[in-house]
Amino acid sequence: MTNTRIVRLALERFRGVAAPLSIDLDADVVLVRGDNGLGKTSIVDGLTWLTCGALPHLADRLKGLRRESDPIHNTYTGGPAKVRLTVVHGAEQWEFERVGGTNSTILTAWCDGDQVQSAAASLAAVFSNQSPDALSVAIHRFGILRQDAILTAMEGGAALHERLASVVGLDRVTGFAASAARVAKTVAQERKQTAQDLEELRALLEDADTELGQRVQASLADPSGKSTGAAAVARLTGFLPEGLSHAEVPSDLDGLVRLGRTISEMVEAVETIAVNRSALLHLSASSERSFADLETQLARASQRAEDLTSRLPRRAQLASVALDLLSDQCPVCGQPISAEIVRAHLEELLADARAGSLMAAEAQLAVGAAQQQLEEARLAEGRRREAVLRLEASVDELRGVAAVGGIELQDRWLEVGSEEHLVDVLRDYRDRLRELHIELQGANQAPVEQARTRVAQVSAQMSEALERLAELDTRLAKAKSLDRASHIAAERIVQRALHDLEPSFAEVFDRLSPHPTFTRLRARQDVYYGHNQVVPEVFDPVRRIAANPLAVYSEGQLNVVALSYFLGMALNAGEGALPFMVLDDPLQAMDAISVLGFADLCRRLREGRQLIVTTHDRRFADILERKLAPREASSRTRVVELTAWTREGPTVEARELGTQVDWSIGETA
Amino acid sequence: MTAMMGHLLHGFARVLEDAGYVVRHQVIGDLDNVLMAESAYAIIACFESDTWAELEQKCYDVQAALTQYASDDSGPRRWDLYVVVHMTEPSSGDADDAAIERIEADTRYARKFVRVVVDQEDELAIERALRPLLPLRPRVEMQLVDPLDALRSELYGLDIEHPVVDEALESFREREEVVVR
Numbered sequence: 112m113t114n115t116r117i118v119r120l121a122l123e124r125f126r127g128v129a130a131p132l133s134i135d136l137d138a139d140v141v142l143v144r145g146d147n148g149l150g151k152t153s154i155v156d157g158l159t160w161l162t163c164g165a166l167p168h169l170a171d172r173l174k175g176l177r178r179e180s181d182p183i184h185n186t187y188t189g190g191p192a193k194v195r196l197t198v199v200h201g202a203e204q205w206e207f208e209r210v211g212g213t214n215s216t217i218l219t220a221w222c223d224g225d226q227v228q229s230a231a232a233s234l235a236a237v238f239s240n241q242s243p244d245a246l247s248v249a250i251h252r253f254g255i256l257r258q259d260a261i262l263t264a265m266e267g268g269a270a271l272h273e274r275l276a277s278v279v280g281l282d283r284v285t286g287f288a289a290s291a292a293r294v295a296k297t298v299a300q301e302r303k304q305t306a307q308d309l310e311e312l313r314a315l316l317e318d319a320d321t322e323l324g325q326r327v328q329a330s331l332a333d334p335s336g337k338s339t340g341a342a343a344v345a346r347l348t349g350f351l352p353e354g355l356s357h358a359e360v361p362s363d364l365d366g367l368v369r370l371g372r373t374i375s376e377m378v379e380a381v382e383t384i385a386v387n388r389s390a391l392l393h394l395s396a397s398s399e400r401s402f403a404d405l406e407t408q409l410a411r412a413s414q415r416a417e418d419l420t421s422r423l424p425r426r427a428q429l430a431s432v433a434l435d436l437l438s439d440q441c442p443v444c445g446q447p448i449s450a451e452i453v454r455a456h457l458e459e460l461l462a463d464a465r466a467g468s469l470m471a472a473e474a475q476l477a478v479g480a481a482q483q484q485l486e487e488a489r490l491a492e493g494r495r496r497e498a499v500l501r502l503e504a505s506v507d508e509l510r511g512v513a514a515v516g517g518i519e520l521q522d523r524w525l526e527v528g529s530e531e532h533l534v535d536v537l538r539d540y541r542d543r544l545r546e547l548h549i550e551l552q553g554a555n556q557a558p559v560e561q562a563r564t565r566v567a568q569v570s571a572q573m574s575e576a577l578e579r580l581a582e583l584d585t586r587l588a589k590a591k592s593l594d595r596a597s598h599i600a601a602e603r604i605v606q607r608a609l610h611d612l613e614p615s616f617a618e619v620f621d622r623l624s625p626h627p628t629f630t631r632l633r634a635r636q637d638v639y640y641g642h643n644q645v646v647p648e649v650f651d652p653v654r655r656i657a658a659n660p661l662a663v664y665s666e667g668q669l670n671v672v673a674l675s676y677f678l679g680m681a682l683n684a685g686e687g688a689l690p691f692m693v694l695d696d697p698l699q700a701m702d703a704i705s706v707l708g709f710a711d712l713c714r715r716l717r718e719g720r721q722l723i724v725t726t727h728d729r730r731f732a733d734i735l736e737r738k739l740a741p742r743e744a745s746s747r748t749r750v751v752e753l754t755a756w757t758r759e760g761p762t763v764e765a766r767e768l769g770t771q772v773d774w775s776i777g778e779t780a
Numbered sequence: 781m782t783a784m785m786g787h788l789l790h791g792f793a794r795v796l797e798d799a800g801y802v803v804r805h806q807v808i809g810d811l812d813n814v815l816m817a818e819s820a821y822a823i824i825a826c827f828e829s830d831t832w833a834e835l836e837q838k839c840y841d842v843q844a845a846l847t848q849y850a851s852d853d854s855g856p857r858r859w860d861l862y863v864v865v866h867m868t869e870p871s872s873g874d875a876d877d878a879a880i881e882r883i884e885a886d887t888r889y890a891r892k893f894v895r896v897v898v899d900q901e902d903e904l905a906i907e908r909a910l911r912p913l914l915p916l917r918p919r920v921e922m923q924l925v926d927p928l929d930a931l932r933s934e935l936y937g938l939d940i941e942h943p944v945v946d947e948a949l950e951s952f953r954e955r956e957e958v959v960v961r
Contacts, residue, residue, distance in 0.1 A: 281927050286952075287928065287931060295960075592939070593960060596935050596940040597935065604927070614917065617908070622912040627881055704887060711912055712912075742820040742821060
């Protein structure tokens with residue numbers, strides 16, 4: 112007998128049971144037999160409801176239908192339903208009672224007659240599970256086999272995957288992969304939303320820009336509401352003096368500012384012209400007065416100096432020679448002469464020559480002075496010509512500035528002496544422009560500023576959205592990568608686990624041998640539309656061909672496959688393994704050989720756990736009775752026979768099979 | 781490949797004995813080596829044949845002998861009789877396969893299993909041949925200690941940055957939720 116076993120189940124106002132019904136289940140093997148509709152399912156549901164607090168398969172069946180009464184309650188008596196379970200756990204006797212219905216239940220627990228706190232936790236602990244949730248999972252996955260449930264799971268590969276993963280302890284792996292997929296999906300949704308927000312912000316920014324432009328335009332067109340656009344233009348052009356005009360009237364405040372800058376540049380250019388013109392006039396006056404006179408003066412001085420210089424040496428030389436030759440006779444004719452008189456005359460000539468020499472020196476000095484003056488005059492002429500060029504350049508500069516700024520300037524404003532007036536006119540115009548700018552800006556400042564603020568706000572939001580989008584792109588790439596990788600990793604890990612589980616599936620499948628050629632059962636991992644699935648697979652070892660049993664097996668053979676998976680998994684349920692196993696009507700359309708095989712299998716299943724089997728099949732029930740009859744003194748087998756059903760509930764006849772140990776090996780030979 | 785006659789029965793005997801059966805060899809009719817195995821729940825007769833033509837006849841002969849033997853047993857196991865045949869020659873086609881189906885489908889008196897060319901050197905194949913008659917094997921011991929550590933090793937081998945893997949695993953370990961920053 113197992114250390115923990117169910118010894119009694121009592122039902123009242125529950126499903127098909129109206130009156131109190133108590134069933135003794137105190138045995139290693141309990142065979143519940145009875146035709147369909149006599150209450151077998153109510154007994155199994157009672158056990159499920161007590162341990163899990165709900166009947167999910169019933170809720171699924173009624174989904175979408177108007178609920179006229181609580182399906183947990185008995186139809187004839189109504190609620191509240193009550194199920195009580197007695198469990199022997201080592202030396203303790205536990206009682207668990209659940210009362211209620213679909214929406215709410217109360218679970219109460221007693222240990223050896225004393226009520227205990229935390230009934231749900233106690234229930235889980237008695238059945239070797241860590242929590243009520245874990246117990247519920249264990250009950251559904253490998254505690255109570257409802258054939259339709261396992262067949263459904265086999266058809267839905269993902270459900271079977273979850274079931275297998277849980278049994279082999281890989282629900283954490285598949286849970287991680289599922290969570291990674293959720294993260295990738297969530298980030299993708301966030302990114303999509305952010306991209307949409309960004310598009311909306313772009314549209315908003317465009318609208319805000321348009322609004323700003325319109326408000327600026329409006330501020331120019333109708334400043335303060337005092338003038339129209341035409342009047343503003345008229346005011347601008349009216350400010351200009353004659354000979355100055357706009358090529359294009361500014362259309363906004365920025366244009367007005369640009370025009371103001373042009374006027375300032377023109378003022379600077381005109382002032383430069385005035386300076387250059389003044390310098391030129393000064394240079395021209397001095398140059399024109401002295402340049403020709405200086406050349407004449409130089410020519411005269413040069414002539415005089417040349418004359419003086421050419422005459423003096425010859426006379427002084429002759430006078431000097433004559434003085435040396437002077438005597439009382441004429442050296443030419445020999446006649447007597449007055450030497451004194453001649454000497455005095457010659458000495459006078461020498462004195463004149465010396466005076467002439469001084470004059471010649473003075474004349475040379477005069478030539479040098481004239482040459483210097485002339486050189487200076489030439490330099491002054493060069494400076495004048497440069498001044499002319501500068502003046503022409505500054506005039507060109509003025510024309511250029513005016514042309515770029517859209518100002519047409521008549522030549523008369525460039526005549527000599529008009530600069531000062533032009534500067535005054537331009538400065539006055541610039542002042543008026545400033546006044547107009549201040550007036551226009553001040554008049555519509557608030558709406559324009561509001562629009563500018565809005566543009567700035569939306570721009571800032573766009574910047575944030577762009578940063579967010581870039582961040583989400585990075586996160587999405589990582590999340591997608593993790594999603595893909597975790598699915599591949601989970602697939603590989605589960606595939607290995609499935610390979611390890613194959614002997615467990617074979618443990619059951621080989622005993623039932625449902626097919627003559629596809630004689631091996633295994634499970635294959637597959638990823639279909641991004642979801643991990645477990646695909647059932649049978650294999651013909653002679654021809655080495657694999658097939659999906661859903662495609663090649665009959666209903667009865669599929670039933671064997673379902674049983675093989677369920678029992679194979681249950682046999683390997685490590686942590687959370689239950690001390691009992693309930694097989695609710697497992698023989699659906701099975702042939703005689705499979706039935707015999709299953710009966711033999713049940714003999715093995717009873718080893719190590721309490722086995723509760725229900726069946727409507729009388730043939731199978733008889734075989735089971737015989738096969739499961741105890742052959743050892745320590746074993747017990749009970750038969751719970753449902754013989755009829757009334758509005759009160761099932762009629763139950765229970766009996767214990769006697770131990771059959773009267774055999775001895777070899778004695779019959 | 782033709783298996784050596786009689787050798788596999790030794791393997792059968794060893795496996796059945798390990799499973800708690802009491803085994804012995806005896807002569808039944810023309811068959812000079814029939815392996816008999818008994819437990820509290822069943823009586824089994826195993827023999828080998830190398831001729832498909834005589835397979836059915838031999839089966840029924842052994843079944844008759846087994847039934848006669850069990851009829852002297854006063855306990856319920858007289859209804860739990862099994863005949864296991866090992867064919868040492870492979871099936872030659874549909875006729876042989878049909879014979880197997882006929883023999884196995886006839887569950888009167890005894891359940892019959894026909895096994896074809898079992899590799900006597902392959903212990904698993906021998907166990908598989910006798911599986912319906914053996915106790916359940918012990919639970920499969922999974923090598924996985926911490927599933928998330930195994931997952932980390934797998935992910936490290938894939939094209940993904942290790943810090944992303946570490947962060948995701950740590951957050952999942954702490955909050956049951958993957959986090960990707």
